[in-house]
Amino acid sequence: MDEVTRHHDADAHVASVLRTLDPDRDRPADVLAAEHLTVGFGGQGVLRDVTVALPRGTVTAIIGPTGSGKSTFLRTLNRMNDRVRGFERHGDVLLDGESIWSPSHDLLAVRRRVGMLFQRPNPFPMSIRDNVVAGVRAHGIARGKQLDVVAEIRLREVGLWDAVKDRLHGSPYRLSGGQQQLLCLARALAVGPEVLLLDEPTSALDPMSTEAVEALFKTLTPALTLLVVTHNLGQARRLSDATILFYDGELAEHGATAQVFEQPRDPRTARYVQGLVG
Amino acid sequence: MIQRAPSTVGETRRDDSSRRVRRAWARREESLWRVGGRVATLVPVGALAFLLVVLAVKAWPAIKVSGWGYLTGSAWLPGSTYGGVEKVHGVAIPVGAHYGAWPLLAGTLQTSAIALIFAVPVSILTAFALTEGLPGRIARPLGFVVEVVAGIPSVIIGLWGVLVLGPFLAHDVYPLVATHVPNVPVLRYFGGSVGYGEGLLTSGLVLGLMIVPIIASTTRDLFLQVPALPQEGARALGMTDAEVARRVTLPWVRSGVIGAAVLGLGRALGETIAVAMVSGSVLGVVSPNLYGTMTTIAATIVSQLDSAATDGTGFAVANLAEAGLLLAAISIAVNLAARAIVRRSGALGAPVGRA
Numbered sequence: 073m074d075e076v077t078r079h080h081d082a083d084a085h086v087a088s089v090l091r092t093l094d095p096d097r098d099r100p101a102d103v104l105a106a107e108h109l110t111v112g113f114g115g116q117g118v119l120r121d122v123t124v125a126l127p128r129g130t131v132t133a134i135i136g137p138t139g140s141g142k143s144t145f146l147r148t149l150n151r152m153n154d155r156v157r158g159f160e161r162h163g164d165v166l167l168d169g170e171s172i173w174s175p176s177h178d179l180l181a182v183r184r185r186v187g188m189l190f191q192r193p194n195p196f197p198m199s200i201r202d203n204v205v206a207g208v209r210a211h212g213i214a215r216g217k218q219l220d221v222v223a224e225i226r227l228r229e230v231g232l233w234d235a236v237k238d239r240l241h242g243s244p245y246r247l248s249g250g251q252q253q254l255l256c257l258a259r260a261l262a263v264g265p266e267v268l269l270l271d272e273p274t275s276a277l278d279p280m281s282t283e284a285v286e287a288l289f290k291t292l293t294p295a296l297t298l299l300v301v302t303h304n305l306g307q308a309r310r311l312s313d314a315t316i317l318f319y320d321g322e323l324a325e326h327g328a329t330a331q332v333f334e335q336p337r338d339p340r341t342a343r344y345v346q347g348l349v350g
Numbered sequence: 351m352i353q354r355a356p357s358t359v360g361e362t363r364r365d366d367s368s369r370r371v372r373r374a375w376a377r378r379e380e381s382l383w384r385v386g387g388r389v390a391t392l393v394p395v396g397a398l399a400f401l402l403v404v405l406a407v408k409a410w411p412a413i414k415v416s417g418w419g420y421l422t423g424s425a426w427l428p429g430s431t432y433g434g435v436e437k438v439h440g441v442a443i444p445v446g447a448h449y450g451a452w453p454l455l456a457g458t459l460q461t462s463a464i465a466l467i468f469a470v471p472v473s474i475l476t477a478f479a480l481t482e483g484l485p486g487r488i489a490r491p492l493g494f495v496v497e498v499v500a501g502i503p504s505v506i507i508g509l510w511g512v513l514v515l516g517p518f519l520a521h522d523v524y525p526l527v528a529t530h531v532p533n534v535p536v537l538r539y540f541g542g543s544v545g546y547g548e549g550l551l552t553s554g555l556v557l558g559l560m561i562v563p564i565i566a567s568t569t570r571d572l573f574l575q576v577p578a579l580p581q582e583g584a585r586a587l588g589m590t591d592a593e594v595a596r597r598v599t600l601p602w603v604r605s606g607v608i609g610a611a612v613l614g615l616g617r618a619l620g621e622t623i624a625v626a627m628v629s630g631s632v633l634g635v636v637s638p639n640l641y642g643t644m645t646t647i648a649a650t651i652v653s654q655l656d657s658a659a660t661d662g663t664g665f666a667v668a669n670l671a672e673a674g675l676l677l678a679a680i681s682i683a684v685n686l687a688a689r690a691i692v693r694r695s696g697a698l699g700a701p702v703g704r705a
Contacts, residue, residue, distance in 0.1 A: 150586060152582065152585065180590065181588070182588075183586055183587065183588035187586065187587070188583075188586035190579060190582065190583060190586075194579040194582070194583040195580070196580055196583070196584065196597060196598050196601070197580070197598065197601040197602045197604075198601060206584070206587065206597060207587035207588060210587065210588060210589045210593050210597075211588060256583065259583075259587065260586075260587065
């Protein structure tokens with residue numbers, strides 16, 4: 073074996089070890105990126121030319137007045153808008169550098185990688201345990217006895233295990249609102265997403281539950297990348313590394329959270345974060 | 351100082367008196383609703399009680415003569431029609447009269463079971479297509495058609511069944527199954543002679559077709575009531591439309607779908623004329639295979655009532671009344687069973703009105 077080949081082999085070996093240590097090593101730094109994304113429904117423009125990238129392992133908050141396009145943006149990122157009547161799109165969304173609409177990306181796989189938590193808890197009409205593993209089952213990630221293990225791990229992860237371990241086969245609708253939202257979070261985490269889209273995830277919760285859920289969000293990074301739409305400016309400040317302000321379908325500002333709140337570049341941001349509008 | 355316009359005083363007084371009159375009317379209306387409501391509730395309850403009592407009284411001679419043997423016996427013999435009368439357990443009956451309802455009972459349960467097995471999956475898939483699978487401009491007219499089919503008189507469906515569907519099935523479909531079935535226990539039931547299209551399976555399928563529109567349109571309405579949020583949650587988790595339907599939508603409305611199926615079952619159990627036309631109307635035997643001729647309780651009552659009236663002792667009518675009593679008992683039992691199932695399956699179900 074000549075010297076060049078040996079060097080090459082050694083390099084390859086090092087690369088593979090590094091990949092094992094950090095699976096994200098060879099992937100783009102931005103897990104999710106919108107490029108000149110314009111979205112409308114039946115000729116009615118909702119988002120105009122949005123370009124924004126989410127660095128892997130960070131928390132980004134989206135703030136902005138009602139109707140500014142925050143939720144539409146979020147729902148476009150895991151293709152939840154695809155089937156909404158009159159949905160039109162220009163521009164693109166890249167997941168690890170590849171369009172989420174590219175034929176090589178399966179829709180179901182995109183949604184597995186880009187999970188979502190909704191405004192209000194939405195448990196399925198099945199037992200608590202079955203709720204947690206519903207996605208795991210659908211994707212065939214685990215089965216049989218393994219499902220019980222998955223359920224326990226995920227319920228522990230969201231701090232719900234002790235509260236529900238004696239009623240795993242009971243109805244999820246008897247849990248409190250905060251517990252239900254944690255259950256939905258456990259369900260979303262169970263399929264192993266890379267990105268979690270949070271659509272005003274605490275807007276239906278009381279302050280104590282909100283605090284518990286927020287504390288949990290913080291533990292999810294850097295393994296996950298979070299994008300959280302919120303009307304709660306305090307929540308945006310507490311949680312996020314970066315903040316995006318949407319205004320009337322446009323990305324008005326995007327920067328480090330401290331900068332956006334303390335030295336906003338756009339006058340609309342200044343008025344919004346000071347509570348003068350919205 | 352506050353200025354009062356003098357004219358308003360008189361107006362207020364007039365308002366007061368008319369308001370008093372209106373309140374008096376409101377109180378009368380209130381009592382009308384309360385008392386009337388209670389009386390109205392008695393109508394269905396009273397009708398059911400009256401009906402059961404009358405049937406039981408009419409059937410009493412038959413019950414006295416046959417006892418439990420009525421449920422296990424197979425003969426349906428009116429006996430001597432020339433006046434020979436004998437006394438059995440103190441009841442005057444025609445000589446040689448002998449009645450057993452087992453074939454009718456079996457036929458009723460078999461045809462209804464076939465109808466349900468056919469109609470429930472077809473209805474659920476129809477409801478899925480109408481709410482999820484098809485674009486609105488196709489689904490809306492199609493949904494309307496489904497509702498129209500529910501209103502087609504059963505005699506027309508029976509006529510079509512005996513003239514078109516039955517011969518087609520017996521000639522082109524049944525042999526495909528029947529000729530390939532090995533002659534072993536259980537499977538044997540699906541083989542053998544397929545007849546000419548009048549019989550058990552044809553009756554069951556005709557009944558199934560008749561109850562599909564009821565179950566399908568009810569199920570579609572139920573599907574439309576399921577809140578979007580849990581369905582979106584399932585979709586966001588990467589479930590297919592079919593998985594969303596099976597794991598979220600259907601369980602969400604499970605008790606309602608069971609209710610719709612029971613509604614359909616009730617119609618299948620009681621359906622008379624269509625079954626009388628396609629069953630072959632053969633008394634006294636339980637079909638040896640899936641295709642044989644037979645009859646049901648309801649079809650027997652309508653087809654035998656005329657000749658039963660010629661029995662001077664009234665014994666034939668008594669036996670038809672007992673058959674009717676049996677059918678009523680089955681219907682009530684089915685409803686009670688459905689309630690029990692709904693209660694049990696509702697344990698994990700979604701609370702009504704919850705997103």
